[in-house]
Amino acid sequence: MVEGTVSVIGDGQAPGLVDGPGWSLPGLDVAAGRYPLSVERHVMAMADHLVPGVTTVTPHGRYYAVHGLIAAQAEAEDLTIPEAQSLLRRAEVALAAVSFAHHPQALEWLPRAHGTDALARRLHTGTLTMSEAEAPGKDGYVGSRWGFWGPYNGSEIALGILAPGHMPAPGPRLEAAAVRAGLDGLLELARAETLSVDSLKSFGDQLCVCAGGERADGEWLAKVMCEPADPAETGSRSATRRQTIQLLARVVTEHPEQIRRFTRDIGPVLAFGDFLTSDSVTSGIDTAAVWRGVVLRNYSVGAWRRLWSWLVAQVDGLLPIEEVADRFAVELPDTTVDAFLSALPATQSTTGAPLPAEYDLRNVIDSPLPLTELRVLAAGARRVDELSGRVRDAFLGRRGVELGPEWTQRRLDEARPTKLRDFARQITHDLVARSQRIARAKARRRPDGTLWLPTRLHERGGLLYRTSQEGRGDVGLRLDQLGTVLATCGVLRYDGGSWSVTGRGRALLG
Template identity: 70%
Template sequence: MEGPEWSSPGLDVTAGRYPLSVERHVMRMVDHLVPGVTTVTPHARYYALHGLIAAHAGAAGSTAPAAQELLRRAEVALAAVSFAHHSHVHEWLPRAHGIDALARRLHSGSVAVAESAVPGRGGYVRNAWGFWGPYAGSETVLGILSPGPMPVPGPRLDGTAVRDGLGELLDLAAEETLRVEDLAPLGARLCVCAGGERPDGAWLARLMCGSDAADAGPRSTTRRQTIRLLTRVADTHHVVHFARDVGHVLAYGDFLTTDAVAGGIDVAPAWRGVVLRNYSVGAWRRLWSWLVEQVEGMIPVEELADRFAEELPDVTVDAFLSSLPATRSTTGVPLPAEHDLRLADEPLPLTELRVLAVGARRTDELSGRARDTFLGPRGVELGPEWVGRWLEEKRPTGLRDAARRLVHVLVARSQRVALTKVRRRPDGSLWLPTRLRERDGWLYRTSREGRGDVGLRLGQLSTVLATCGVLRYDRCWSVTRFGRELLD
């Protein structure tokens, strides 16, 4: 036996994610409502490509290293063909994975496949399994692949469809060099934007839309309902930016209750609750990002609290609440208060505090499944109910004094959240994921915080549906005839 020894010294403080841990409920609900698509799966053809590799490797009895190499080479070929087909950026579709890393080679006119496919620095991706990792969970949920350490065919994989649609990529993957000018004629069949016209796209569309009774199950049913709801919005509204425009319709107005189709979709109220709750989540993220940005060098917590207070009007909390915009109409329909507040020309801290207060008000205005989904786990710190109680308790006090106290609450919470994520590394040193450190009442930061909203996967779902033939983008979004056949 080896005896005890000293661990390596040091505490590695690096950037972490979700510093206030306010995102969990929204992320969990989105995973429930959009199974099979994530924020990093925008392309339908990668679902088919990974299925193709699984089917080919299984039929050939390939080892894991051989399947891994084939997958990487095929992804390089897909990136090269997609670049050759449209070197410009589609307004509605992200570039194929790996194009940015291969940009120098692609613009030179040729790509050495083996060199480009090597994982790590200099290749098209660092991960040994290419872009299979981001898609693997979704492909397993859909039944395209089975769980395992390498791509293995799942019960819903149609090997014939993926071979007919993308089989030519296997030939390209075997080439030593790919010339961009030679790939251009193949783009109409193999580009990431072309799946809607190919057999692999039709197969994936049926799988995504749950049109096959054999695929029926709770997750398939929920996904089908979500797609029916979103396509109905696209049918009845002018949708240019899918996530923004569809999200607005889901959150506000009477569409979900008056539309003949949307009114009969079970998940519609849940989507209203999720979109509205995400405004509050985004408010906490923006507010925290602004606070961390104010920390220059080392400053006491009290100074940070004062900087927050200076951005707010010198009124009582009661007066602050009275100044909030209306959140529902006389008929009880949700009004776009959060949306309008962010369009106003007000300091960020004041705007986001108002958004949080509006969210707290909605706890008594929503009902049924929309309210349950909006609230999530009850009584949690920084949730809408917590914000409502905090504001009620502070009504008689000054808004600036309440804000100062809130800063202390947020700093303390961020430190607790970071400590729950501490990990001991193999050498015995500790890893602490945080951008803001507190020591004896003094603060310093290692980097800035992001302030983007939590993704609801609406944009990614739209591009997946478009590249498998359910949706079409031509200055605005519409449903294809094939899409209607699958969803009616």
């Protein structure tokens, strides 16, 4: 018998009913989790391989320098952990305040400095009291005692800027003199009692998040980003990052009027056409083929995410799963799967280059979302037999996984004689079952006895209900963040609505 107290419900109810176990709190926490279909893993892992040192939450090159500066200062002054935490937060507040003073309106090509939104009320009053602004919590600029070091820490360690540890410490590639010179004046602002926004305007050209490219810290960071830690290690992560940067720089150079946003505009260049194989530079970059496969796979990943988001949105109230399946089916033409596949646009040119089928399908006007995304999935499935070599390997990833291109191809081929609408109904059941399996696999028992179940969609006896909407964005490939980091260390420049490679960038990349 399990020990614990129980209580018998009284007040006129049937005797003997147990009011829950006494050793745990009642309740099921159904706070939504991320990646409900778990289709993103391969693309995310490949992005980490191709762009080490940059993530989807590290858009600012200057934070690498700021955290390096704090590491150097903490070492020089032998700061305690609380002292280092306070100095780091104050430096980040000062950086945000200077950046706001320099650019009160957000820049087109660069996100605002971290914490600016939380500091907005104070910034608009014209004065910051540092002890209040830097305090962690709901009333300060950030929740963490370490400010925004957490999101950047892994990247800074990967780049060799910081050493692993419980507080920022100089790594092998940190040049303390460069970050001190580039960020000259930041520590003085960080240690001030108050900051006047108007007086900070004079610091804009040297301490704004946009200004690193013209400063010593930017020149140092550009070398860290573009030069392998050991030139002899051709297969190292830093060598892979250099190849990715060389690839992006070449695309920017050869398509100057086309590139405004990296993921949106460079992605199709990497995925489609013969530029990667015919250009004298990109044809010699090993990672170009890998990038092609990853971008093509991301179209399929995005299709599953969009389709799932649409299905979850159909669940209004308590709804039988068959009703959701019927709502999917009615959005599709009354035809067979074979006819549906035959009507897809070509996915390969006569020379073997991938054609932009997925891109074009997403731009078809008035096409229902479920039909569009099913077409995108079918186009990706067709590429299983069209791609070859490193492109195919990067496209497929782990072989035969559920919802992968090979799985989708097999399911479509098996269903060719059947009605497309019946196929959609079966896919709906498959996706709901998969989402429930994944949610249960991720479920965790918390110390207080409650259960955390990460799902927005719940199934009970064939009935569905949802607690919130699902997101439908594509998996981030880190290209936008890589572009802004390179711009804020002077490798790239955004001017007049387009990107270009700077003289520094050309010198570093060859």
